[in-house]
Amino acid sequence: MAELSRRKMLLSGGALGALGVLGMAVPAQARTVPWTWAPSGSVAGAGAGADPRWVWDEEADPVVAALFERGEVPLVNQLLWDWVRNDQPLPGGLPADLHDFIERNRQLPSWANPGKLATAADFNKRRGLYLNLLNGVGGGMLSTAIPKEARSVYYSAGGANMEDRVAKTSILGFAVGALDAYRPEGNCIVNSVKTRLVHAAVRHLLPQSPHWSGDIPISQEDILVTWHTLPTYAMRKMLEWQVPMSTADRDAYLHVWQVTAHLLGVRDEYIPADWAAANAQSDQVLPPNMGPTPEGVELTDILLGQLAEQTGTITRPLVNALARFLVDPQVAAWDQIPRDPFWEGTIATVWPILVRFREALIPAPLVPEIAWTIDEALRQYILLFLTKGQETKIVIPTGNRPN
Ligand code: HEM
Numbered sequence: 001m002a003e004l005s006r007r008k009m010l011l012s013g014g015a016l017g018a019l020g021v022l023g024m025a026v027p028a029q030a031r032t033v034p035w036t037w038a039p040s041g042s043v044a045g046a047g048a049g050a051d052p053r054w055v056w057d058e059e060a061d062p063v064v065a066a067l068f069e070r071g072e073v074p075l076v077n078q079l080l081w082d083w084v085r086n087d088q089p090l091p092g093g094l095p096a097d098l099h100d101f102i103e104r105n106r107q108l109p110s111w112a113n114p115g116k117l118a119t120a121a122d123f124n125k126r127r128g129l130y131l132n133l134l135n136g137v138g139g140g141m142l143s144t145a146i147p148k149e150a151r152s153v154y155y156s157a158g159g160a161n162m163e164d165r166v167a168k169t170s171i172l173g174f175a176v177g178a179l180d181a182y183r184p185e186g187n188c189i190v191n192s193v194k195t196r197l198v199h200a201a202v203r204h205l206l207p208q209s210p211h212w213s214g215d216i217p218i219s220q221e222d223i224l225v226t227w228h229t230l231p232t233y234a235m236r237k238m239l240e241w242q243v244p245m246s247t248a249d250r251d252a253y254l255h256v257w258q259v260t261a262h263l264l265g266v267r268d269e270y271i272p273a274d275w276a277a278a279n280a281q282s283d284q285v286l287p288p289n290m291g292p293t294p295e296g297v298e299l300t301d302i303l304l305g306q307l308a309e310q311t312g313t314i315t316r317p318l319v320n321a322l323a324r325f326l327v328d329p330q331v332a333a334w335d336q337i338p339r340d341p342f343w344e345g346t347i348a349t350v351w352p353i354l355v356r357f358r359e360a361l362i363p364a365p366l367v368p369e370i371a372w373t374i375d376e377a378l379r380q381y382i383l384l385f386l387t388k389g390q391e392t393k394i395v396i397p398t399g400n401r402p403n
Contacts, residue, residue: 035221037284039269041277043111043258047269052220057200057265063101064200064396070095073201077395080194084393087184105196106189108182109262117182117259119252123245124177129358130243134234135173138326140166140303142229145331146289148214148222150296155211156202157397162302167392176260192263194394199223199265201396209400223266225289228282231257235275237326241355250275292334300335318343325351 039047067073072095079091086106090099124131143149158165172191180186199218206212231254238245254275261271272278304323308316321343324332 032288033284035284037270037277037281041273041280042269043109043262043271043273044268045273047267049269052224052267052270055220055267056203056216056218057196057220059101059105060196060200060265061203063097064197065204066097067095067396068201068204073396073398077398081393081395084187084190085184086182086186086189088190102193105263105265106193108189108259109268111268112182112259113255116252116255119248120256121179121181123249123253124256125179127238127243127245128177130238130241131177131234132173134237134326135230136170137307137323138233138237139229141300141323141327141335141337142233142290142331143226144296144300144303145291145327145334146225146229147291147293147296148217148289149226150293150299151212152202152206152217154295154299155209155401156206157399157401159299159401160403162299163306164392166303166306168394171392171394176256181256182259188260189263191394192260194396196263196265197396198394205397205400211401220266220270221285221289223261223264224270224281225285227257227261227266228278228286232278232282236279241352243355244359254278290331290334292336296334297336300337304337318347321347 035051039049175188175191181188203216206217258271272281304319308319317340320338321340323337325347
């Protein structure tokens with residue numbers, strides 16, 4: 001999960017700014033205004049303009065549904081377990097329809113730019129601490145304040161074991177940020193395609209859950225909402241924190257996420273072509289798709305408890321304050337993140353100093369001890385998640401949450 005911290009967007013006047021204005025009074029309603037984001041702003045440059053709320057994955061969904069009908073999901077999981085590298089041939093024995101689907105959809109889009117992907121890899125390395133914090137903790141807090149996502153996660157198989165779920169999700173997060181993400185020896189293509197299959201399985205399984213009501217989950221709009229809680233939110237926060245970034249870096253960072261969206265099955269006509277288009281789309285889809293749920297509150301508590309546990313050096317009140325620092329106050333309230341005035345004040349004071357120090361804008365002796373403590377805690381957190389991410393793999397779920 002990578003949603004916990006989309007909150008300071010109010011300050012940047014971005015999507016969360018809009019959320020702050022709208023969300024206070026109108027939590028998490030279905031979008032009632034028509035879809036107006038223009039496909040001319042997409043990487044495709046054109047499109048029918050269909051509302052993505054009513055579009056799912058017309059290629060993956062029937063293939064995965066057929067796997068369930070034929071009882072082949074366990075076999076497929078077994079066969080795909082050791083399919084890890086981008087350039088690795090598929091194992092023999094896969095059902096023909098699935099084999100063809102993967103071969104077609106493991107290709108990079110024609111617009112993928114190797115130079116930009118290389119720049120993005122370097123950027124991810126240089127900005128890893130911020131990005132892991134924003135995509136991991138921040139993104140996690142945001143996702144729990146997206147009712148459709150919180151309910152999907154809660155009632156799917158992974159909802160019963162959030163440690164494993166977080167570890168699996170972090171596999172893709174780290175794959176996107178890896179130096180070789182989309183190179184032959186990397187694994188981001190494989191993990192994106194596997195995630196696309198998992199999402200198709202969730203669309204098949206969740207409507208069968210006695211706890212589920214509503215539309216088929218994980219529409220194209222839902223994926224876009226989550227996508228904006230990752231790169232769009234992270235970029236806005238880094239700008240707000242005045243992290244120095246070149247235009248080439250910013251564009252490259254967007255690009256690696258554009259390619260990832262494509263591989264996750266988002267249609268090119270919905271993938272923003274530049275940051276202006278991304279911000280506009282984010283402002284349209286996030287506010288009406290955020291709000292409180294009991295499931296989101298419980299997931300938030302589990303996630304923050306895990307974070308406090310795993311970063312042994314910091315306490316739960318500090319973790320709560322960190323999460324609150326990363327998200328808008330309205331989101332923190334929806335997630336019911338407990339308040340801690342002391343730590344909230346401390347982080348607000350120390351964080352800008354830490355950023356300036358890391359960016360070599362101020363000399364070391366001015367950095368207070370607490371900044372190092374936070375820095376170190378985050379490193380440990382990231383390291384732990386990385387380690388766990390290597391212990392497990394993304395597999396197609398065979399059922400929903402059992403209880
Ligand atoms: C599974 C990433 C959007 C709900 C996964 C997995 C990854 C992932 C890596 C595999 C890990 C696992 O099996 O636990 C992403 C990314 C997204 C996105 C990068 C958007 C850019 C969404 C949305 C929803 C959603 C919008 C719901 C509204 C789920 C669920 C699972 C899953 C329910 C399966 C959990 C399980 O049964 O274990 N996602 N996801 N995802 N995702 Fe997403």
